[in-house]
Amino acid sequence: MKNLLKTLVPVALAVAALCAGARDFPGSKTVTLVVPFTAGGPTDRVARDLAEAMRKPLGGAVVVVDNAAGAGGSIGANKVAKAPADGYTLLLHHIGMATMPTLVRNIPFKVESDFEYVGLVNDVPMTVIAKPALPANNYRELVSWVNANKGKINLGNAGVGSASHLCGMLFQQALGVEMTAVPYKGTAPAMTDLMGGQIDLMCDQTTNTTGQIEAKKVKAYAVTSPKRLTTPALKDLPTMQEVGAKDFSVSIFHGLYAPKGTPAPVLKKLNDALKVALKDPEFIKKQEGTGAVVVTDQRMEPAGHKAFVAAEIAKWSPVIKAAGVYVD
Structure with a gap:
């Protein structure tokens, strides 16, 4: 005891x-x-x-x-x-x-x-964005440009396993087009190269892209949320589901x-x-x-x-x- x-x-x-x-x-x-x-x-x-x-x-x-x-x-x-x-x-x-x-x-x-x-x-949606000089002005035109430039497209991301990398993989699957992944050490250098035209496309968080979209330093084509966003700089962007990628939802x-x-x-x-x-x-x-x-x-x-x-x-x-x- x-x-x-x-x-x-x-x-x-x-x-x-x-x-x-x-x-x-x-x-x-x-x-x-x-x-x-x-x-x-x-x-x-x-x-x-x-x-x-x-x-x-x-x-x-x-x-x-x-x-x-x-x-x-x-x-x-x-x-x-x-x-x-x-x-x-x-x-x-x-x-x-x-x-x-x-x-x-x-x-x-x-x-x-x-x-x-x-x-x-x-929940933080993603945005499909491109270098400012890309000729496509909407998502339909972007798909046409991608199909016309197969094998020549550079898709940037913030590093292997990053949110932008994952979104980029789904984006390629949605379009059925393989692109050259260009990993960076973080979003900032990737965004700098996108704005400068060194890479063509990127899929990244609205927390990273909204300011650049608003300032027209990049072109924006779609968001990955289930419904459109109300943020002024993003409210006119269609969802990926609206443009035909029915299972494309990334948060x-x-x-x-x-x-x-x-x-x-x-x-x-x-x-x-x-x-x-x-x-x-x-x-x-x-x-x-x-x-x-x-x-x-x-x-x-x-x-x-x-x-x-x-x-x-x-x-x-x-x-x-x-x-x-x-x-x-």
Whole structure:
């Protein structure tokens, strides 16, 4: 009996301390939001907007962004997967959570079982864009130009496994035309070369392209959302489904994750704070200004978020396998 008590008392004390910590969360401690990409990119911008929007509903807590880039987003994700499960280290990741299981070789964690799903943040559609000198002025003319220039088209992307790379693969499938993929180290250099005419086409997030489209530095032909967008610079662009690519729908979603085992009361506080942030008029304004759509459906709940990512994994796995692209 004494040995049993010696075992149970420390456990009971640990549980009591954990419950007390969850009740007081986050208190005066800083919450770190890990972004698995470099500063200044689209996911980083979403993270910084979200950090500010969640500060008040978390009782005025300091929420800082930590950029941990590399290996297709798996370095930052692994950092969170291995962090203490106390709610103070979170992950903001995009569609990479659905592509990493297939794309990244020897991934050091399991997306579906090594994280707690807090909720989805937004959907970010893609845009099909081209260098300003491309002669096509609408999507129909673009298809004609592509068919007339088979074997000579350069399709830029932000790197192997990036959102623009994935979208580009689907775009080629939709047109039935193979193009020369030109990977860059990020969207910025790819966009610079597209505007300068060194590459012909690119398919990238509205968060990266809206400003360039508005300034007429690139030509835009279509969006990959299920319906047209309301952003002024994009509202006249047809969807890919409108122009005949019925199964072409790509959303570069962003979601919030915590380490597996984070206490349920802490997760509830995080989810409650997230839902308040998603209704913040300033946050919504910032997202809509770049063409992103703030989540309002069941995916803002942990269960809905997890089910959505599982469906996206099933969607992208065959596409990546068929393309034979991997990140070491």
